[in-house]
Amino acid sequence: xSSRRLVPIAAGVATLLLIAGCSSSDSDNQDSxxxxxxxxxxxxxxxxxxxxxxxxxxxxxxGNISNKPKRGYVMSCVDTFNGGGASEDGPWISGDTWxxxxxxxxxxxxxxxxxxxxxxxxGDNRVISGNGLPDQPTGKFPVQESDPAYQYDRxxxxxxxxxxxxxxxxxxxxxxxxxxxxxxxxxxxxDGAAIFNALDAMGRDAGAHEVLDECWGHPELDGRxxxxxxxxxxxxxxxxxxxxxxxxILDGFGIYGLRGDGGEQMSNDTLDKCHGHKxxxxxxxxxxxxxxxxxxxxxxxxVGCFTGDPLQIADAxxxxxxxxxxxxx
Ligand SMILES: [Zn+2]
Ligand SMILES: [Zn+2]
Numbered sequence: 552x553s554s555r556r557l558v559p560i561a562a563g564v565a566t567l568l569l570i571a572g573c574s575s576s577d578s579d580n581q582d583s584x585x586x587x588x589x590x591x592x593x594x595x596x597x598x599x600x601x602x603x604x605x606x607x608x609x610x611x612x613x614g615n616i617s618n619k620p621k622r623g624y625v626m627s628c629v630d631t632f633n634g635g636g637a638s639e640d641g642p643w644i645s646g647d648t649w650x651x652x653x654x655x656x657x658x659x660x661x662x663x664x665x666x667x668x669x670x671x672x673x674g675d676n677r678v679i680s681g682n683g684l685p686d687q688p689t690g691k692f693p694v695q696e697s698d699p700a701y702q703y704d705r706x707x708x709x710x711x712x713x714x715x716x717x718x719x720x721x722x723x724x725x726x727x728x729x730x731x732x733x734x735x736x737x738x739x740x741x742d743g744a745a746i747f748n749a750l751d752a753m754g755r756d757a758g759a760h761e762v763l764d765e766c767w768g769h770p771e772l773d774g775r776x777x778x779x780x781x782x783x784x785x786x787x788x789x790x791x792x793x794x795x796x797x798x799x800i801l802d803g804f805g806i807y808g809l810r811g812d813g814g815e816q817m818s819n820d821t822l823d824k825c826h827g828h829k830x831x832x833x834x835x836x837x838x839x840x841x842x843x844x845x846x847x848x849x850x851x852x853x854v855g856c857f858t859g860d861p862l863q864i865a866d867a868x869x870x871x872x873x874x875x876x877x878x879x880x
Pocket of ligand 1: 596685807810812828830832843845
């Protein structure tokens with residue numbers, strides 16, 4: 552495991568952005584951002600009537616990477632990002648916000664009948680095994696040239712089977728100190744897909760930049776299908792109750808959907824620095840007062856740091872090529 556310290560992160564990211572901008576040399580879509588002009592920010596007053604997040608103007612998380620736990624940030628184990636990503640900012644990104652409702656989605660409804668995921672408790676362990684394929688339809692990957700999403704993110708990867716064979720603590724406990732998140736897998740979603748942190752391979756806000764399918768997933772370089780954000784096909788975020796369990800993080804704690812008790816939409820302000828809190832929830836067939844994470848519409852979307860000690864897995868490590876753009880060499 553790499554545990555390099557983060558120091559000149561802001562400068563590093565800025566440089567990489569420049570390089571990335573230059574590298575998409577076969578980009579031929581200068582006029583593609585014209586649909587953005589129809590956007591009008593003047594409708595915001597409606598959104599502020601309740602406490603729900605305004606998904607039409609989510610703060611862009613670019614640069615919110617830290618070497619210590621920090622609310623609204625990803626505490627990242629790596630500080631060097633050199634993978635591929637979306638080749639061009641879509642018109643849903645405007646200044647320092649992005650509009651979830653306007654984001655392009657990868658087309659298609661590809662089924663994965665071989666999807667496997669089993670979760671069993673054995674003694675002190677929660678044993679999770681599966682093949683990484685999702686049990687719901689995905690978009691068609693690699694992104695097809697005919698897909699409108701192609702002009703922003705040419706994700707060249709195909710969805711492939713993976714090997715998931717984990718033993719997590721069935722009754723996880725909080726560690727003395729939170730720890731950093733690796734790139735790639737930080738947990739598993741109950742649809743069989745991996746959960747990644749909020750960063751794309753260039754260290755940017757993956758939820759905003761990377762073009763995802765209808766269920767907000769896509770494959771990285773090794774074909775691992777994953778979510779950086781709320782897996783919308785498991786939970787669309789509606790309702791007036793606490794969201795259901797949506798997956799497990801590598802430290803054994805559960806991650807639930809967008810809503811807390813009474814249906815209150817969770818945000819960075821209502822959660823701790825790692826993106827969790829503790830209260831009574833459905834857990835292992837009963838009600839338990841236990842720490843758990845929540846998805847949010849806001850960056851970092853899933854988890855900001857590990858609250859418990861994470862299982863070390865081979866997949867976690869350096870940034871690869873999670874997103875599209877020109878195929879990484
Ligand atoms: Zn909760
Ligand atoms: Zn990704």
